[in-house]
Amino acid sequence: MNKKLTKLLLNSFLLTLLLAIVAVPAGTVMLLKYKQAPAVGTSTGNQVLSTQDVRESTQSSTILEEEDR
């Protein structure tokens, strides 16, 4: 019984080792990563404004100035 158990343990260890070796080349996928470079203006926590946003903001401030006058 003891001999059988030792054999079973040895076989499962060898099988695991074999699978681990075979999985290594496919696992090299993890060797490559990418990190998105931070966009200009976001480093201080500011939101990056699109051209549309800037145009809308300029228009609304112009309207306010005219109303003040």
Place this chain on the structure above:
Amino acid sequence: MFSRILIKLIDQSIVPALLLVTVRVVSVIIFSRIFDVKYFLGTGGFTYFNRADYILMNSYSTFWMIAAIAVGLLYILLKALIFHETHISPHLTTRLFAMRMETLIQTSYDLYSQGTIWLSYLYFLTLSSGILVFTGLIYAWVFWVSFALAIFSTAILIFDIDNEISSNKVAEIEEEEVILSLRGLDE
């Protein structure tokens, strides 16, 4: 017996694993230079600064790993089809012995253990490239090349195993003992 086969498989698997990892690293460095892609090499591996560069490098390096497996597998399949001990032609055997290249003649045990290992590498790589295609981190053609190669080499290996089984059956029939009883002659 089972552990002996496993030890043989582990022994056969180390060299291809080292070869494939080397191909991966070298191809990443070479293609980064060819495409002029900037990367940062740290303890975590190669880090790219945008997704497009990452996909490009991942695709090309995986493709070169598949190409390396293809070369190894084709060599084994060629040996299995032409130089297999059980069905090599007598003419070719004499020529190989004359040229002192008899080491090319392989036993079924050696061929199938090598074939199993290289095919396993290909299956794992096909699986991982499939997952990467699904997540959009690799070009789809890399997966299809790997998939086609896996189908082709599996079919060739199955064809060789079929040849082996049929040649074993012929050998069994030839080795069958035939006892003739010549009763008429005794009388």
